[in-house]
Amino acid sequence: MNHLATASARNSVPVSGAAVAARRPVNALTIDVEDYFQVSAFAPYIARSEWDSRECRVERNVDVILGLLDRHGVSATFFTLGWIAERYPALVRRIVAEGHELASHGYGHHRATDQARDVFADDILRAKKVLEDLSGHEVIGYRAPSFSVCERNLWAFDCMADAGYRYSSSVYPIRHDHYGMPDSPRFAHEVRAGLVEVPVTTVRLFERNFPVGGGGYFRLMPYVLSRWLLRRVNRDDGSPAIFYFHPWEVDPGQPRVAGIDARTRFRHYLNLDRMQARLDALLGDFAWGRVDRVYAIRAADETALA
Ligand SMILES: [Zn+2]
16 A cells, blocks of 8 residues: 555545435536647647647637536536636636636646646646636646646645645546556545545446546446446445546537547547537536535635635
8 A cells, every 4th residue: 555545544535424415426527628739648749839829719618518517507616727717817707707616727738747846836836826816716726737646746746735725636546658546545535734635536346446537538438337337436435426528528620630649539539529418418417516515625715815
């Protein structure tokens, strides 16, 4: 057992009583607000210097998502890039005005594993300030791009705590070629004093963790299988699930990136045309809420910026 798992056993964060008692546990719904050209898998093909000249689709796609959430009466957490927030301040304000939680996805979508500690610390602090200045609300949640917190950069948790974040959702406890920390705890646990890690949901089968918390896997699997696995987490683990997706996943008409390898192409474009209908079913079949409320994580001073 690694030290993180030990810490988890000692410091497990209890799920809110209301969520446990409810017949339908409230799960956490999250959206990583970035555009298609900022996806980490495209980094070898699209230079950062090209970002400003690419057709931006994020505003339109977030509108689609906000409409979907509104129809289901669901509030969610939007992990938003500082880069996007600066260019689309109205989008940030609309997310907050419609009752959703604004959280941070860092400023420039660098993987934490590619950054030196001081550069990472600057990036997450800059994003927090941009989002707070635009929204007027304290931002307490952070998600590392591509779930890039792993055994070799656990200092990232120290940086998050220092920056004033109260929770992180930066670990995917699976084996994957781009990310993952398979031996990390599967559920919310305190990683530093005052900082909770809320890992994206996995299901335990055949003594291994399988991803069931969204992204490409949700587009790959038949919906009924995703639903069965998520229900298993709610029922057998007695825990809320945390699910994530991206605005570009509801946009089958997005510009195609040329010259990419077959695996990246498969992962990015698979079943984009089915995503909206699947999300519609998912929102109807389960109860959903914002991360801060599902896990009862509060800002240090909730009135400070109100
Ligand atoms: Zn991302």
